[in-house]
Amino acid sequence: MDPRMPETPLFEKVALLGIGLMGGSLGLALRASGLAAEVVGTARRPETRETALRLGLITEAKETPEEAVRDADLTVLAAPLRSYESLLRSALPALKPGSVVTDLGSVKTEPTRICERLLKDSGVSFVGGHPMTGSEASGPEAARADLYEGAVWCLTPTDATDSVALAKIQLLAESVGSRVIALSPEEHDRAVAATSHLPHLAAVALISALDVVAADAPVAAMLTAGGFRDTTRVASGSPPMWRDICLANRDSILKAIGIFREALDAMEAAVRREDGPALEAYLEAARSYREKIVKPEP
Amino acid sequence: MDPRMPETPLFEKVALLGIGLMGGSLGLALRASGLAAEVVGTARRPETRETALRLGLITEAKETPEEAVRDADLTVLAAPLRSYESLLRSALPALKPGSVVTDLGSVKTEPTRICERLLKDSGVSFVGGHPMTGSEASGPEAARADLYEGAVWCLTPTDATDSVALAKIQLLAESVGSRVIALSPEEHDRAVAATSHLPHLAAVALISALDVVAADAPVAAMLTAGGFRDTTRVASGSPPMWRDICLANRDSILKAIGIFREALDAMEAAVRREDGPALEAYLEAARSYREKIVKPEP
Numbered sequence: 001m002d003p004r005m006p007e008t009p010l011f012e013k014v015a016l017l018g019i020g021l022m023g024g025s026l027g028l029a030l031r032a033s034g035l036a037a038e039v040v041g042t043a044r045r046p047e048t049r050e051t052a053l054r055l056g057l058i059t060e061a062k063e064t065p066e067e068a069v070r071d072a073d074l075t076v077l078a079a080p081l082r083s084y085e086s087l088l089r090s091a092l093p094a095l096k097p098g099s100v101v102t103d104l105g106s107v108k109t110e111p112t113r114i115c116e117r118l119l120k121d122s123g124v125s126f127v128g129g130h131p132m133t134g135s136e137a138s139g140p141e142a143a144r145a146d147l148y149e150g151a152v153w154c155l156t157p158t159d160a161t162d163s164v165a166l167a168k169i170q171l172l173a174e175s176v177g178s179r180v181i182a183l184s185p186e187e188h189d190r191a192v193a194a195t196s197h198l199p200h201l202a203a204v205a206l207i208s209a210l211d212v213v214a215a216d217a218p219v220a221a222m223l224t225a226g227g228f229r230d231t232t233r234v235a236s237g238s239p240p241m242w243r244d245i246c247l248a249n250r251d252s253i254l255k256a257i258g259i260f261r262e263a264l265d266a267m268e269a270a271v272r273r274e275d276g277p278a279l280e281a282y283l284e285a286a287r288s289y290r291e292k293i294v295k296p297e298p
Numbered sequence: 299m300d301p302r303m304p305e306t307p308l309f310e311k312v313a314l315l316g317i318g319l320m321g322g323s324l325g326l327a328l329r330a331s332g333l334a335a336e337v338v339g340t341a342r343r344p345e346t347r348e349t350a351l352r353l354g355l356i357t358e359a360k361e362t363p364e365e366a367v368r369d370a371d372l373t374v375l376a377a378p379l380r381s382y383e384s385l386l387r388s389a390l391p392a393l394k395p396g397s398v399v400t401d402l403g404s405v406k407t408e409p410t411r412i413c414e415r416l417l418k419d420s421g422v423s424f425v426g427g428h429p430m431t432g433s434e435a436s437g438p439e440a441a442r443a444d445l446y447e448g449a450v451w452c453l454t455p456t457d458a459t460d461s462v463a464l465a466k467i468q469l470l471a472e473s474v475g476s477r478v479i480a481l482s483p484e485e486h487d488r489a490v491a492a493t494s495h496l497p498h499l500a501a502v503a504l505i506s507a508l509d510v511v512a513a514d515a516p517v518a519a520m521l522t523a524g525g526f527r528d529t530t531r532v533a534s535g536s537p538p539m540w541r542d543i544c545l546a547n548r549d550s551i552l553k554a555i556g557i558f559r560e561a562l563d564a565m566e567a568a569v570r571r572e573d574g575p576a577l578e579a580y581l582e583a584a585r586s587y588r589e590k591i592v593k594p595e596p
Contacts, residue, residue, distance in 0.1 A: 132523040152521060181517065193511075194507055194511040194512075198504065201562065202562070206496065207587055209558040217488055219479065222450065223493045227497055231528070231531070236589065237585075243578040246577055254566065264555065268499075271552060276541050276542075280538060283502060283533075283540050286505040287533060287534055292519075293512075293519045294527050
């Protein structure tokens with residue numbers, strides 16, 4: 001028996017609204033760890049529900065959010081950011097008083113406002129979360145029981161957050177192997193604009209620039225090695241998901257782009273004036289800061 | 299016996315001017331494949347020469363380029379770009395007439411001009427090359443016999459290039475497992491500005507932007523996941539090497555930065571006006587172009 005396996009499950013019944021990579025992997029982890037007795041899932045497409053059942057990501061599939069959340073102690077929004085409002089509106093009449101709703105979304109400020117507004121006076125607590133894990137793969141087939149192991153799982157409480165609900169979600173996150181960092185939704189969104197959203201847009205712009213160069217000189221597209229592959233890997237992620245992230249975190253992303261542009265402009269100026277010492281200083285500062293903050297390659 | 303092992307070696311004696319990751323790995327591969335009977339190496343630092351000998355990257359170490367190249371059929375410049383001129387000047391009196399000099403540098407136009415000018419009327423042929431492989435690691439300890447396997451090895455002949463010498467270097471590259479792409483030095487430099495040098499500067503600017511954001515909000519530095527790690531991996535490369543690359547390929551890099559900035563500006567404008575369809579179109583175009591040109595992850 002897994003030493004982490006609790007004698008009684010943390011949640012009798014968990015409802016997953018969304019059973020793709022993130023929701024499906026959470027279902028697997030909840031089941032593997034014994035944290036939930038029942039994991040009910042829903043998804044718009046019947047094939048997704050069937051695949052999730054077949055792969056054991058959930059113990060039961062329901063056709064609607066309202067059916068899925070009935071009697072659930074925990075409801076997890078594991079769907080695209082812009083579906084939160086409609087999912088929660090559908091679920092609302094069936095949400096159990098005293099239960100907790102959390103989410104796995106990459107942007108927190110505006111989505112948290114939406115969820116808190118909808119759940120106000122419902123007797124249901126909302127705790128915003130963002131497990132910083134995933135991959136370019138998506139859908140229930142990509143789910144993995146260990147997706148959350150070793151990840152940072154941000155929790156973003158507000159003044160309205162119930163502390164018992166927060167503690168439960170923290171326990172959930174830690175029980176599936178993640179390390180919890182608590183911060184405000186606004187702090188979170190400013191931070192991930194720099195660590196995730198800006199890198200995504202930079203990767204897209206790098207590919208787009210190569211596309212332009214290769215239009216004149218097709219051989220350029222043949223000269224991509226490991227560096228280009230890694231630098232642009234994130235750009236293979238789902239376009240609709242990243243569109244939603246960009247729209248939901250607009251202000252922080254615009255600020256991050258501005259800061260990035262200043263850094264690039266400074267290096268461009270150093271290249272233009274052939275200033276070796278300045279260039280080397282920029283390169284060295286980045287190398288050593290990266291060494292300080294990025295965990296060694298797995 | 300390796301089926302690729304020739305009955306008589308392609309080169310009796312190869313001189314490596316530089317025995318770090320690139321030169322040292324070539325030494326290993328030449329020895330493993332039987333392409334060279336003798337591999338003599340030189341490096342400025344005695345410890346590098348001793349390590350290279352101890353690890354079997356070379357069969358003999360010499361203190362100076364002039365000693366190293368004596369009687370060599372092939373001389374390989376495997377040192378930083380800006381050392382080419384002084385290395386070749388030192389080696390020049392001892393270079394064997396009829397022998398070939400090649401290099402492994404990341405920039406070709408200006409370095410090729412320097413080498414061709416120095417070797418003019420010497421009876422020694424120059425063939426510019428750039429094997430697109432490597433890693434953030436450096437030095438002889440990082441050398442690997444399989445570094446060149448599966449890599450694209452650019453050869454950049456000019457009007458002055460001897461066709462027999464070119465054929466020999468092509469055979470060398472293919473014998474260590476690389477695929478040769480021949481193009482002009484100028485085409486090469488325009489292409490790698492987009493596929494390698496620009497991505498490097500973008501990665502440095504991403505790290506620098508995070509450094510600025512984290513100065514106000516230190517938690518940001520804790521929120522880097524796999525995406526940030528991969529997108530910025532190349533920025534752990536050697537600062538002096540990348541300084542030299544930026545200076546040597548100045549004009550193509552400045553053009554590539556301009557094209558990149560246009561792509562980023564267009565996405566920024568779409569985020570600013572909250573234009574979901576335009577954003578999704580940029581993201582989708584990049585995703586599908588990347589799929590077309592980048593080999594699947596290893």
